[in-house]
Amino acid sequence: MTVYRLAYHGYVEDLSGIGARLYGGRWNPKGMACLYTSVHISLALLEKFVHARGREDMAGLMLLxxxxxxxxxxxxxxDESRMVDGWMNDIDYSQWLGEQLLVDEAFVAFSxxxxxxxxxxxxxxxxxxxHFDAVKFHKPTPFDIDGRLMDRLV
Incomplete structure (x- = not known):
């Protein structure tokens, strides 16, 4: 399975998950390292865009x-049918679920x-x-964003 990660050029090759460990995210509490990826490049872009606070947050991105x-x-x-109703508005639940999967070192990833x-x-x-060594990372490439999308940001 190929997945995609959009990150700033200075961080794209950091595979330790330090950003997620320092700040936490939807699927990990602070203190737990992980790398966020998406099954589609467009979803990776949408995920990055929804968290952007301005144009500068979308500049200098690389695609991995x-x-x-x-x-x-x-x-x-x-299996989302087994998740609690309203999970997308319950960050504590999604972080708890992610933590359960991240502590299990048998899984290299979870979707x-x-x-x-x-x-x-x-x-x-x-x-x-x-088995993290079974994950193959390709060389990152610059990722340009259409100006019409960038115009939506302040």
Whole structure:
């Protein structure tokens, strides 16, 4: 499975998950490292865009393609029908769920529905996983954003 990560040029090659560890995110509490990716480049862009506070937050992005192993025992797929109702508005729940999966070093990644596009999925990679070396990271490439989209930001 190929997934995509958009990150600033200075951070795109950091595979330790330090940003997520320092600040936390939807699927990880502070203190737990991980890498956020999406199954589609457009979803990665949408996820980045929804968190942008201005044009400068979308400048200098790089695209990183990541190959995950095609072993079901290494990538866990969260069944959204088993998640609590309203999970997308309950950050404590999603962080708790992510924490349960991140402490299990057997999984190199887990996929979850996107809170902003629930029919598509994000994939959270665990850099602490036993088989993290099975994840292949390609060379990052510059990512340009259409000016019409950038014009929506202040």
């Amino acid at each position: 393609s990541v190959e995950l192993p095609d072993h079901d025992d290494l990538v866990y797929h969260v 979850v529905p996107s809170a902003i596009m629930p029919l598509e999925r994000n994939v959270i990679i665990n850099p602490q996983a036993r």
